[in-house]
């Protein structure tokens with residue numbers, strides 16, 4: 001695993017000249033550069049601070065790290081479109097009980113009804129925009145892989161007919177009560193509801209639960225930025241391996257826990 005910095009700004013000729021002296025080439029105008037967080041980066045960091053560039057820290061994991069961990073965070077999927085209706089966040093009222101929901105930080109929604117989709121995705125597995133804590137699978141995949149493990153599912157409906165879509169299901173993911181140590185994460189406490197969520201970017205290896213739930217589940221903690229808040233989805237190595245072997249998910253969609 002290595003830390004990588006994404007640095008973005010409108011680069012001017014003076015800045016480019018300095019970067020060139022450090023062996024980095026960048027074009028004038030708005031561009032991203034990616035630098036491993038090593039000696040060179042720390043030499044440049046004072047300049048980046050002075051220039052007030054956008055500087056975000058991410059992580060690169062080796063294939064072995066992703067595939068050898070006992071548990072992983074799911075951080076990738078095929079795109080299945082937007083939950084319906086898209087206008088005025090209509091899907092929230094339709095899909096969630098919002099009694100405990102805070103529109104400022106996005107914490108506290110509880111699913112009460114099926115997600116509605118405009119089109120039926122052809123993918124064997126997908127996620128939706130705006131809602132990063134739910135996974136959807138082809139029904140045959142569900143019956144073969146998840147049902148024997150006693151993992152529950154619920155219906156997905158077609159917008160606006162409300163007809164149940166036969167070919168796909170939503171997994172029902174239990175939520176763990178155990179918390180993890182997230183002291184490396186930037187935490188944000190909402191000024192209205194006083195609840196806390198964490199920056200969504202996983203920092204290094206995600207902390208492993210001492211008493212994980214079986215197979216697949218959600219964290220107790222919320223993650224997100226702005227009005228977005230979702231829980232991370234944790235999956236066992238055994239189930240991850242099956243989904244990769246069956247070509248349903250890709251290995252680089254998994255972030256290792258430790």
Ligand SMILES: [Zn+2]
Pocket residue numbers: 102103104105106107190191192193194195
């Ligand atoms: Zn809030």
